[in-house]
Amino acid sequence: MSTTERPRILVVGGGYVGLYAAxxxxxxxxxxxxxxxxxxxxSYMTYQPFLPEAAAGSISPRHVVVPLRRVLPKAxxxxxxxxxxxxxxxxxxxxxxxxxxxxxxxxxLVVALGAISRTFPIPGLAEQGIGMKGIEEAIGLRNHVLEQLDKADSTTDEEVRRKALTFVFVGGGFAGAETIGEVEDLARDAAKYYSNVKREDMRFVLVDAADKILPxxxxxxxxxxxxxxxxxxxxIYLETSMDSCVDGHVVLKNGLEVDSNTIVxxxxxKPNPALAxxxxxxGPRGHVDTSTCLQVQGLDYAWAAGDNAQVPDVAARKAGVANAWCPPNAQxxxxxxKVLGDNVISGMRGFPQKEYSHANKGAVAGLGLHKGVAMIVVGKVKIKLRGRLAWYMHRGYHGLAMPTWNRKIRVFADWTLAMFxxxxxxxxxxxxxxxxxxxxAAKPAPAAAAAAPTPEKAKAS
Incomplete structure (x- = not known):
């Protein structure tokens, strides 16, 4: 780390906001x-909307991350x-x-810590659960699912097979619905290469406490x-939750009980607890309280944005929605x-701050290969798409939103190769x-290890 007499802008977090602001x-x-x-x-930023596709093998995991030192050579x-x-x-x-x-x-100071998985004190969750917040978890989930198929194919124990081929996903928002859609696609394709495993042998369960998925x-x-x-x-079980999952025995609040090796x-x-x-x-839920200019309340030298910030939604409030806050998404x-970066420069030079205002442009979600849903907002009109066209919208939007042309080209190349x-x-x-x-292979054999001189024996001799 170099020392300097120049003013220092400290960016805490190298995620989407931290990278783009820097x-x-x-x-x-x-x-x-x-x-x-x-x-x-x-040392890298993860583009989280692509984690389900990385878990399914549609994108190389290396192409979902952006190396910070390469993209920020002057920082x-x-x-x-x-x-x-x-x-x-x-x-x-x-x-x-x-x-x-x-x-x-x-x-x-720029605070861009992002968020972590929101969990509850459910018995067995820490030991059995698999999150989907990082590329490491996406790779781990993919390997784990395919290992379960290997396990089921190689055993004659029906109980072991059933547990290996049962996949439970908790959460029906974008992350949950997209992940289960992609993983189901992966498992369906993979089953073609196993003699003792068919798609009909598998059980996929999606649980959510709300009354709908993809809100x-x-x-x-x-x-x-x-x-x-x-x-x-x-x-799909709505308006229910998971009570426990000790040793993979999943108990839902609606009374359903299943045994599963895979609980996603x-x-x-929730905001990173380090903020405290x-x-x-x-704010009341642990977010950094900011003004409409993304400046931390009461501090003229600090800014925050993204998942760890409570940012007033100016556009929604102008439309009559009281106490609206910007939702935590890539949009x-x-x-x-970008506004935060401009405001930091303005703050350094003593210029006025710019207000952040953005009207929702819609949302897109992929549910596996060639399947998706999309809601595009054009003016006051909402265009709703589903199926293959929505899937193209999903890929197009996120492909272009991926930081750096290097990563955009690699992602589109992965998709193009997958067509053939x-x-x-x-x-x-x-x-x-x-x-x-x-x-x-390298550890000494038991007899050799016993005969090997210990420091005490060497000292005595």
Whole structure:
């Protein structure tokens, strides 16, 4: 890390908002005007809308992430965590990957920590659940599902087979519906290569506490999405929740009990709890309280946006919706990051802040290959699409929203190749413990280990 006398803009978080805000600041900033420092425990940004497709193998996992150092060559990128912030002294405490924590002074602050999975104290969830917030989880889910097919194909124990071929998904929003749609597609394709596993042997269960799925696209398209998934053999239980899942024994509040090795948790998100240690004003649900200009309330040197911020929805309030807040989605994150970057530059130079206002342009969701729903808002007209055309809209929108042309081209290349080549259905579960086989080969035999001189024996001799 370099030292500098220039003002420091500290960007906490390298996700969608952190990456785009830092890029905007660097683009608008004069040479030598300030130092931009980005801190994140990962050295890359994950484009989360593509996680379901990465889990299904439609996109290479490497193409879903954007390396921060490559995209922000003029910024300091520190791999670590901001554990606490002293607002009075304007000092952040950085905990790096290795070594002791240290203090980093700053002049301007951008809070873009994002969100984490919203969980509940359900017995067995921590041990059995699989989240879908990071690329590591998407890769793990894909390997896990294919391993279950391997397991079911190789055993004659009916109870083991049934547990391996039962897949439970909790949460019916975008993440849950898209993930179960993609994974069902993957499992259906993969079953063609197994002699003892058929799609009819599998059981897919989707659970949600609400009375509908896909609320983001409206009731009609949500109903279509539900009927479409049910037509593919997915069991959907609404207005219910999971009571426990100890050892894979899933108990739902409606009385249903199933045994499953695969429990995927996509029941919403919540702001990163680390925000409570940053000395910032927080809203009732833990979000950073900001003004319409994305400035943290009461602090003229700090800004926040994205999933960790409580941003007033100016457009909705003008339309008559009282106390409306911007929803946590990529549509708002991209636009907020640009306004935030401009406002940081304005704040440094003593210029007025710009208000953030964006009217909802709709929503798109993919439910597997060639299947999707889309609601596009044009003026005051809502255009509702479903099926293949909606799926094209979903891919087109997110493909273009993917940061950097490098990643856009790679994603579109993956999709193009998939039109001519069959889906890969190989499991690489051993990737999670890559040294295990070498360790077994290299470790000393029991007799040799016993005969080997210990430090105590060597000292005695």
């Amino acid at each position: 890029r905007r600041i660097l683009k608008k900033m004069r040479y030598g005007e300030a130092t931009v420092t980005v801190v994140d425990p990962r 300091e990128v520190l791999t670590g965590r901001v554990t606490t912030i002293d607002q009075d002294r304007k000092v952040a405490t950085i905990s790096p990957l290795v070594g002791e924590a240290y203090e980093l002074p700053f002049d301007y 983001e696209v409206g009731p009609k398209l949500g109903k279509y999405g539900k009927e479409h998934l049910e037509g593919r053999g997915v069991e 948790w996509t029941a919403g998100v 240690r940053y000395g910032l004003p927080l 708002h994150a991209l636009r907020q990051a 080549l069959k889906r890969e259905v190989v499991s690489l579960g051993a990737i999670e413990t890559p040294r295990e086989e070498f360790y077994e």
